[in-house]
Amino acid sequence: MDKKEEDSLQGYRGEAQKTLQKYGVKVWSEVKITGKKRIFEGIVLPRSELGDDKHIVIKLPNGYDIGINIKDIETIEEKGYEPAAYKLPEKTFPKDEKKPNVTLLGTGGTVAARLDYRTGAVIPAFTPQELFTAVPELTDICNLETRTIYEIFSENMKPEHWQKIAEETAKEINKGTEGVIIAHGTDTMHYTASALTFMLKNLPVPVVMVGSQRSSDRPSSDAATNLISATLTAAKSDIAEVTICMHETTNDPTCLIHRGTRARKMHSSRRDTFRTIDDTPLAKVNPLTKQITPLRKDYNKRKKTNKKKKEEKKKEEKKKEERGEEEGREVIADTAFEEKTALIYTYPGIKKEIIEHLIDQNYKGIVIAGTGLGHTPETLIPTLERAIQQQNMTIVMTTQCLWGHIKMNVYDTGRKLLKIGVIPGANMLPETAYIKLGHILGHTQNKEEIKKLIQTNIAGEITKREKHKAYQILQN
Amino acid sequence: MDKKEEDSLQGYRGEAQKTLQKYGVKVWSEVKITGKKRIFEGIVLPRSELGDDKHIVIKLPNGYDIGINIKDIETIEEKGYEPAAYKLPEKTFPKDEKKPNVTLLGTGGTVAARLDYRTGAVIPAFTPQELFTAVPELTDICNLETRTIYEIFSENMKPEHWQKIAEETAKEINKGTEGVIIAHGTDTMHYTASALTFMLKNLPVPVVMVGSQRSSDRPSSDAATNLISATLTAAKSDIAEVTICMHETTNDPTCLIHRGTRARKMHSSRRDTFRTIDDTPLAKVNPLTKQITPLRKDYNKRKKTNKKKKEEKKKEEKKKEERGEEEGREVIADTAFEEKTALIYTYPGIKKEIIEHLIDQNYKGIVIAGTGLGHTPETLIPTLERAIQQQNMTIVMTTQCLWGHIKMNVYDTGRKLLKIGVIPGANMLPETAYIKLGHILGHTQNKEEIKKLIQTNIAGEITKREKHKAYQILQN
Numbered sequence: 001m002d003k004k005e006e007d008s009l010q011g012y013r014g015e016a017q018k019t020l021q022k023y024g025v026k027v028w029s030e031v032k033i034t035g036k037k038r039i040f041e042g043i044v045l046p047r048s049e050l051g052d053d054k055h056i057v058i059k060l061p062n063g064y065d066i067g068i069n070i071k072d073i074e075t076i077e078e079k080g081y082e083p084a085a086y087k088l089p090e091k092t093f094p095k096d097e098k099k100p101n102v103t104l105l106g107t108g109g110t111v112a113a114r115l116d117y118r119t120g121a122v123i124p125a126f127t128p129q130e131l132f133t134a135v136p137e138l139t140d141i142c143n144l145e146t147r148t149i150y151e152i153f154s155e156n157m158k159p160e161h162w163q164k165i166a167e168e169t170a171k172e173i174n175k176g177t178e179g180v181i182i183a184h185g186t187d188t189m190h191y192t193a194s195a196l197t198f199m200l201k202n203l204p205v206p207v208v209m210v211g212s213q214r215s216s217d218r219p220s221s222d223a224a225t226n227l228i229s230a231t232l233t234a235a236k237s238d239i240a241e242v243t244i245c246m247h248e249t250t251n252d253p254t255c256l257i258h259r260g261t262r263a264r265k266m267h268s269s270r271r272d273t274f275r276t277i278d279d280t281p282l283a284k285v286n287p288l289t290k291q292i293t294p295l296r297k298d299y300n301k302r303k304k305t306n307k308k309k310k311e312e313k314k315k316e317e318k319k320k321e322e323r324g325e326e327e328g329r330e331v332i333a334d335t336a337f338e339e340k341t342a343l344i345y346t347y348p349g350i351k352k353e354i355i356e357h358l359i360d361q362n363y364k365g366i367v368i369a370g371t372g373l374g375h376t377p378e379t380l381i382p383t384l385e386r387a388i389q390q391q392n393m394t395i396v397m398t399t400q401c402l403w404g405h406i407k408m409n410v411y412d413t414g415r416k417l418l419k420i421g422v423i424p425g426a427n428m429l430p431e432t433a434y435i436k437l438g439h440i441l442g443h444t445q446n447k448e449e450i451k452k453l454i455q456t457n458i459a460g461e462i463t464k465r466e467k468h469k470a471y472q473i474l475q476n
Numbered sequence: 477m478d479k480k481e482e483d484s485l486q487g488y489r490g491e492a493q494k495t496l497q498k499y500g501v502k503v504w505s506e507v508k509i510t511g512k513k514r515i516f517e518g519i520v521l522p523r524s525e526l527g528d529d530k531h532i533v534i535k536l537p538n539g540y541d542i543g544i545n546i547k548d549i550e551t552i553e554e555k556g557y558e559p560a561a562y563k564l565p566e567k568t569f570p571k572d573e574k575k576p577n578v579t580l581l582g583t584g585g586t587v588a589a590r591l592d593y594r595t596g597a598v599i600p601a602f603t604p605q606e607l608f609t610a611v612p613e614l615t616d617i618c619n620l621e622t623r624t625i626y627e628i629f630s631e632n633m634k635p636e637h638w639q640k641i642a643e644e645t646a647k648e649i650n651k652g653t654e655g656v657i658i659a660h661g662t663d664t665m666h667y668t669a670s671a672l673t674f675m676l677k678n679l680p681v682p683v684v685m686v687g688s689q690r691s692s693d694r695p696s697s698d699a700a701t702n703l704i705s706a707t708l709t710a711a712k713s714d715i716a717e718v719t720i721c722m723h724e725t726t727n728d729p730t731c732l733i734h735r736g737t738r739a740r741k742m743h744s745s746r747r748d749t750f751r752t753i754d755d756t757p758l759a760k761v762n763p764l765t766k767q768i769t770p771l772r773k774d775y776n777k778r779k780k781t782n783k784k785k786k787e788e789k790k791k792e793e794k795k796k797e798e799r800g801e802e803e804g805r806e807v808i809a810d811t812a813f814e815e816k817t818a819l820i821y822t823y824p825g826i827k828k829e830i831i832e833h834l835i836d837q838n839y840k841g842i843v844i845a846g847t848g849l850g851h852t853p854e855t856l857i858p859t860l861e862r863a864i865q866q867q868n869m870t871i872v873m874t875t876q877c878l879w880g881h882i883k884m885n886v887y888d889t890g891r892k893l894l895k896i897g898v899i900p901g902a903n904m905l906p907e908t909a910y911i912k913l914g915h916i917l918g919h920t921q922n923k924e925e926i927k928k929l930i931q932t933n934i935a936g937e938i939t940k941r942e943k944h945k946a947y948q949i950l951q952n
Contacts, residue, residue, distance in 0.1 A: 155851035155889055157824045187847035191824045267947060268849050268880030268903075275948065342830075345821040345845070347910060348633045348667045354818075357833040369821070371663035373744050375631035404744030413631055427744075434823060471743060472751065472948030 011046045014053025015070055020044070023076035030080035031058065035072045041079075042066070099142050100178040100235045104131070105168055106148040107161070107192075109185030109211050135224045137287070142235040145177070154185025154192070154211075159438065162195035163335035169207055170200060170333035179206045179234030181227075186211035186265055186273060189244055193260030194432045197242040197459045198439040201332040204303035207242045208234045209260070213271040222247050222271040228287035229255035237292050238302040239282055241459070246274040248284065257283040257292075259299070261432045261461035264402065278403045278427055278470050279463050299460075336442030338364050343434040345369040345400050346376045352383040359387050365394040365437045368422075369430035374399060374406035375413040385420040394450050395422045396437055398430040403471055423454050426462040436461060487522045490529025491546055496520070499552035506556035507534065511548045517555075518542070575618050576654040576711045580607070581644055582624040583637070583668075585661030585687050611700045617766070618711040621653070630661025630668070630687075635914065638671035639811035645683055646676060646809035655682045655710030657703075662687035662741055662749060665720055669736030670908045673718040673935045674915040677808040680779035683718045684710045685736070689747040698723050698747040704763035705731035713768050714778040715758055717935070722750040724760065733759040733768075735775070737908045737937035740878065754879045754903055754946050755939050775936075812918030814840050819910040821845040821876050822852045828859040835863050841870040841913045844898075845906035850875060850882035851889040861896040870926050871898045872913055874906040879947055899930050902938040912937060 009017055009027060025031055025044060033040045033056070042058035055067035056076075131138060131146060138144055149168050150161060169180050184192055193209050200207065210230035212223040230245040242260040247253075249272050258276045267273040284293045340363045344354065358366060366387070370376045374397040376384070387393040397406050397417065406424040408414030418424070425433045433454075440453045457463075485493055485503060501507055501520060509516045509532070518534035531543035532552075607614060607622060614620055625644050626637060645656050660668055669685050676683065686706035688699040706721040718736040723729075725748050734752045743749040760769045816839045820830065834842060842863070846852050850873040852860070863869040873882050873893065882900040884890030894900070901909045909930075916929045933939075 153851070153854075153887065153889055155824075155847050156854050158853070159825050162824075185848075187851055188824050265848065265877050266879055268875045268877045268882065270880065270947060272947075273877065273880075339825060341825070343821065343823045343826075345819065347819045347907065348631075348638075348664050349635050349815060349817070349914070350819075351837075353837060354830075354833070357830070361827075361829060371631050372661075372741065375629070375663055377634070378629075378632050399744045401741050401744045401749065403742055404746065404749075406744065411629065413629055431823065438825070471746060471748075 012053070012056075016047075016053045016056055019056065019070045019073065019076070023078065025076050025078050026081060028081060029078050032077045032079055033058065033068055034074045034077070035068060036074060037072070040066065040068060094139055095143050096139075101176070102142040102144055102179045102181060102231060102235045103172040103177040104144055104146040104181040104183060104231075105165065105172070106146065106183045107150040107154075107157075107165060107185075108152040109154055109183060109189075131227075135227055137224075137228050138231055141228070141231050141290070142179075144231070147172075152185075154188040157185075157188050157192055159195070159337040159339055162192055162199065163333075163337065165192065166196055166199040166333040166335050169196065170331045173203070173205055173207075173331045177205070179208065179237075181230045181234045182207065182209045183227075184209050184211050186213060186246070190260070190263045190265055190274070191431055191435060193242050193244050193258075193263060194435040194461070195337075195439070197260040197461075198436055199333055199335045199337075200242060201334050203240050203242070203300065203331050206234045206237055206239050206302065208257070209242070209244045211244075211246060213247075213269060213273055225253045225287045226255060229285040232285055232287065232290055232292060233257055233283070237283065237285075240300045240302045241282070243282060244274050245285065247271040253287050255285045255287065256281040257285060259460045261436075261459050262429065262463075264429055264431065276470070277429055279460075280470060334443075337438045338441030339438070341365045341367070341434060341438035341441060343367045343369065343430060345430070346371065346380070348377065350377060350380065352380050355380060355383045355387060359383075359391050359393070363393060364441045365396070367396045367398055367425065367430055367434040367437055369398050369400040371400060373404075373410055373414055374408045374417070374422075374424055375411065376417065378413060378416070381413075381416055381420060384417070384422060388421040392445075392447075394437065394441065394447075394454075396425045396428075396433050396454055397422050398425040398428055398433045400430065402429060403427075423451050426455065426457075428461050432461045488529070488532075492523075492529045492532055495532065495546045495549065495552070499554065501552050501554050502557060504557065505554050508553045508555055509534065509544055510550045510553070511544060512550060513548070516542065516544060570615055571619050572615075577652070578618040578620055578655045578657060578707060578711045579648040579653040580620055580622040580657040580659060580707075581641065581648070582622065582659045583626040583630075583633075583641060583661075584628040585630055585659060585665075607703075611703055613700075613704050613763070614707055617704070617707050618655075620707070623648075628661075630664040633661075633664050633668055635671070635813040635815055638668055638675065639809075639813065641668065642672055642675040642809040642811050645672065646807045649679070649681055649683075649807045653681070655684065655713075657706050657710045658683065658685045659703075660685050660687050662689060662722070666736070666739045666741055666750070667907055667911060669718050669720050669734075669739060670911040670937070671813075671915070673736040673937075674912055675809055675811045675813075676718065677810050679716050679718070679776065679807050682710045682713055682715050682778065684733070685718065685720045687720075687722060689723075689745060689749060701729045701763045702731060705761040708761055708763065708766055708768060709733055709759070713759065713761075716776045716778045717758070719758060720750050721761065723747040729763050731761045731763065732757040733761060735936045737912075737935050738905065738939075740905055740907065752946070753905055755936075756946060810919075813914045814917035815914070817841045817843070817910060817914035817917060819843045819845065819906060821906070822847065822856070824853065826853060826856065828856050831856060831859045831863060835859075835867050835869070839869060840917045841872070843872045843874055843901070843906055843910040843913055845874050845876040847876060849880075849886055849890055850884045850893070850898075850900055851887065852893065854889060854892070857892055857896060860893070860898060864897040868921075868923075870913065870917065870923075870930075872901045872909050872930055873898050874901040874904055874909045876906065878905060879903075899927050902931060902933075904937050908937045 009020055027044050027046045029044045042060045045057045045059050055069055057067045172180055189209050189211050208230045210226050233245055244258040244263045245255050248256045258274055258281050262276050262279045263274050264277050265273050266275045280296050282299050283295055342358050342363055384395055405427040408418045408424045440450055485496055503520050503522045505520045518536045521533045521535050531545055533543045648656055665685055665687050684706045686702050709721055720734040720739045721731050724732045734750055734757050738752050738755045739750050740753050741749050742751045756772050758775050759771055818834055818839055860871055881903040884894045884900045916926055
């Protein structure tokens, strides 16, 4: 949203606008609204383009927004007007040669805003100065560069966005940054994390995705602690993978570092919404003590990029280039993605026409989230057979259970599906398998190669053994 | 599979058959097979119609099946032949007037077979005598009648099967049984549990679904403990709801009783695969101590059906009938279901054509498993608007997070979807919402009524408050 749009009655129109004008109240005014039945105190919020002209929306002290019908309003009293509270002064971000340089790329989402612009606030973008003001702890950790790539809701992310983010991330890394933070909406963060994992080949430094489940103007906001933890991970950890950094629990400030290919958003609103499924998270980060505690050792390690090493490396690479070798420490954004790839969760009663539709639309691949060990209703099998054998489609099986491995040789249905050429997807999450398949189909049409790549663990998306403790347990 | 098909070389053909004949070995023979590299000992299993003619399949002492290529076989030695071990003698099931009468309806699945017929065994059906022989503890609990309705893999269940199971269940209850156990494959057990919940109106006694993740010839089988726990619940608990009875953990024998509308299969192979999502299970059952421990109180209570009450009730009902009143304790199988209902999990890159296809196919309703608080990519919104406003379709929003409530008035995308008429599905599981919507659309076309019913908690499918402890925690 453009800053110029921030007029004093932003978004209000018709009767609601008249009411505000009548009492001389503006957006961001602190008000006491006397209603016919109740008294409300809070801050007048701007409205979005979708708002009606019948309500005034205020943010209550508890952080929640409430819309008050103007019919029910008897008087409004302005108690204060401090928009500055919502537009913190921009301090200068100190540059310290001894600290690592980290880049924060903004793509949108709650964490990227000081106020949640989706609930009416107006500051979706941010500069290093703004961030420093909001979260001064960041200066202790690193020199932070920030850049906004997108300002979109993550539900609107598409493969083309993943490609652009991968390219921009690669650019930053190849310019020498020692870690990248990607601020992203939480809805589809795990899809993007998977996509970046497969697209960024030869990653030498951490790429940490971070989001927020509560906008930072809410008392319970997780934005600052998530951001500090993500920054610590990007600047100091040795995890050269694409990860997701979000809260571990609802109570503690600690965050978990989830491997991008094994994470999933598992709760619509809790701040500990992200979970590593069927595996152990990579690390735990305490934003207060600034401690990063690895929970395992089997991850890709950071390639040191201090200046000395860099210079040596450059010389070495130059020599290699002269010898015609292509090896280098540069990350490659290998972003080809077949958009004619689908993800279908099956269910009892699903009609074969849904698969036929995908055949008609010339799809190249489908990931099925089937039931149990990897089953579909048998009514789909002839259509799937036609898709594979006549249309040359790739069908990959995953389980809608989310936890556990596919084993298609146990029951008849699985065996039938194997026989027609469905590829078992091991214990890949359906969402990860979808992205992996799109990525593979963007690179090859060779049946054998596709099958081999699907079944090969490339980036932690397949685990050999299920860890007993990686299953959910009951707290009851 | 018909028992008549059980010939001595069942399922073997071609070279494999010849090999067995050569060594005078039959299906169910205990054998020692000397291979070129290894020696195998086990029991020759029958083969399914899909088997090739190159392998002999034996069950190893550890419970696993292995196929041995006849090319690698040097000799086979028959060490014994005891098909009786797999066809236990049928003892008489004692009838005790003091014990409650319970009915077990078989529909298929691993628990309904003494041997897993899907891996090659031939006894999918069972009689009370067979069950008694296999699980003698059952006679301590109740008088058990058993009846086979279907013998199908649960992935092949369709609405028509739910309807038949609901009708047969109602029939048994209205004949006076004090509890019904439904043996069912685990893959789609939660879908069937939801369907039966909505279809069985005025349920007076427990209906307990039970399955097994390991066939009962495996050392680690959960079939017996699950069956005992389910029988206890059906015979003795006061939970007059459709529930799922499966293991609580991988180690303990205890089972949990999950409400049918809030359970989901969450692991492809663990025996504690079923989980109550975003809510507390109803009870815990210990099959050793025979103790049923309620974990909450807010469930529908059993209506006593002992003979005295029954007679009184009958008189009363007769009087009511004479007065033209229809009230009674009879359960009603209200099975109407709109088959033109779909369940769609969205994902980044999903094309609007998938929704257009459903419009073209004259679908009446779609449950969307969207992201986060209830979002879809905005590219779908115009198509969804057309579906609702021109085609009169019902679109219900749920979250693919599985845990947590839908809140569509928080972000712009949600508000846009609300504005075009998408109905927020509270915290219904996507699978439950699909069945509820099909059930509602089977009964009414009235828009307002549909919306009201979707948003009303009918059978525990919507919980008002999220229980903090109902979220998954980490064991790491």
